[in-house]
Amino acid sequence: MTNLQVDETGKWKFSNRDELKKLVYLHGGLYEALRLFPPVALQHKAPIKPDILPSGHKIKPNTKIVLSFYSMVRTKSIWGEDCLEFKPERWISEQGQIKHEPSFKFTAFNAGPRSCLGKEMSFVQIKTVVASIISSFRIQVVKSHAIAPCNSVVLHMKHSLKVTISRNI
Numbered sequence: 001m002t003n004l005q006v007d008e009t010g011k012w013k014f015s016n017r018d019e020l021k022k023l024v025y026l027h028g029g030l031y032e033a034l035r036l037f038p039p040v041a042l043q044h045k046a047p048i049k050p051d052i053l054p055s056g057h058k059i060k061p062n063t064k065i066v067l068s069f070y071s072m073v074r075t076k077s078i079w080g081e082d083c084l085e086f087k088p089e090r091w092i093s094e095q096g097q098i099k100h101e102p103s104f105k106f107t108a109f110n111a112g113p114r115s116c117l118g119k120e121m122s123f124v125q126i127k128t129v130v131a132s133i134i135s136s137f138r139i140q141v142v143k144s145h146a147i148a149p150c151n152s153v154v155l156h157m158k159h160s161l162k163v164t165i166s167r168n169i
C-alpha cells in the first residue's frame with residue numbers, strides 16, 4: 001500500500017483502492033449528497049403472497065408498495081433532528097474513519113438481494129474523478145442560481161447547476 005502521491009504537475013495520483021479509502025471527508029461528502037438526493041428517489045415492490053409489513057399492515061399479493069427514499073432521508077426518526085442538513089461528518093467516526101450505515105437506512109443503492117451491483121465500482125470512479133478535479137480547479141456554485149429537483153423517474157436538477165470554475169493556483 002502506497003501513500004497518496006502528487007505528480008510533477010501538482011495533481012494527486014491514485015494507484016489503488018486503499019488510497020481512495022483515505023479520502024474520508026470526500027467519502028462523507030459524496031455519501032451525504034447521495035443521501036439527500038438519491039438518483040433513484042422512488043422505488044416500488046409488490047409481494048407475491050400475503051405479507052405483513054414491520055408496521056403491522058397486512059398486504060395482499062401483487063399490491064404495489066411505493067417507497068420514497070427521498071422522504072426517508074428527511075425523516076427525523078430515521079436520520080435524526082439534523083436530517084435536512086448536509087453534513088459529511090455524519091459519515092465519519094470519532095476515530096476519523098469512514099462510518100457505515102445499514103443499507104436499509106442508506107437506500108440510495110437500494111437494499112436486499114436486488115441492490116446495486118455497481119456500488120463499489122461507482123465510488124472508485126466518482127472519488128477518482130472528483131479528487132482529480134478539485135485538486136486542479138476551484139468550483140463555486142453561482143449564488144443567485146435556483147436549485148430545485150425535477151419531477152422524473154430519476155432525480156435530476158430542474159435548472160441544471162450553474163458554477164464558476166477557476167484554476168487552483
Ligand code: HEM
Binds near residue numbers: 107
Ligand atoms: C451513483 C451511482 C449509482 C447509483 C445511485 C445506483 C443505484 C442503483 C439502484 C437504486 C438500483 C436498484 C434499482 C431498482 O431495483 O429499481 C441499482 C441497481 C443496479 N445497479 Fe446501480 N447505481 C449506481 C451505479 C451503478 C454502476 C456504475 C453499475 C455498474 C457498473 C451499476 C449496476 C447496477 C445493476 C446491475 C443493478 C441491478 C441489480 C439487480 O437488479 O439485481 N450501478 N443501482
